[in-house]
Amino acid sequence: MLQRPQVGVGVIVTKGNQVLLMKRRNSHGDGTWSPPGGHLEYGEAIEECAIRETLEETGVKVTDITFRAITNDIFEEPGKHYITIWVEGKYGSGEPMIASEREMSEVGWFPWDALPEPYFLPLGNLLAGKSYPKLNDFIY
Secondary structure (H helix, E strand, O other): OOOOOEEEEEEEEEEOOEEEEEEEOOOOOOOOEEOOEEEOOOOOOHHHHHHHHHHHHHOOEEEEEEEEEEEEEEEOOOOEEEEEEEEEEEEEEOOOOOOOOOOEEEEEEEEHHHOOOOEOHHHHHHHOOOOEOOHHHOOO
């Protein structure tokens, strides 16, 4: 069977100088911290995916979606490969909540200079500057 990368959308949701993160559970990256995001569905616009996934996963509505970067994320152990399209969105409304205890164990706002670890591989790649373009081009 021919293996091909999948497309994921990562959403950097900002509220002031904080970013929304969740601790992953029962999936690749279990126990790591990640922004909301998920698979881009067939026929779906990237902005639509970002809004849908953020609301589904955290209960937070996000607005003003802007493209920021792409990372090439290879998960060796589970044998998964993703191209992650990173977008940034501004907090619109809603309080962060655990929408699915099967998928996450914690969620909350964190200042950029005190992000919890360990990072989900795509977030780690983004923060390490392994992106196109580089992260420093958009973090405040």
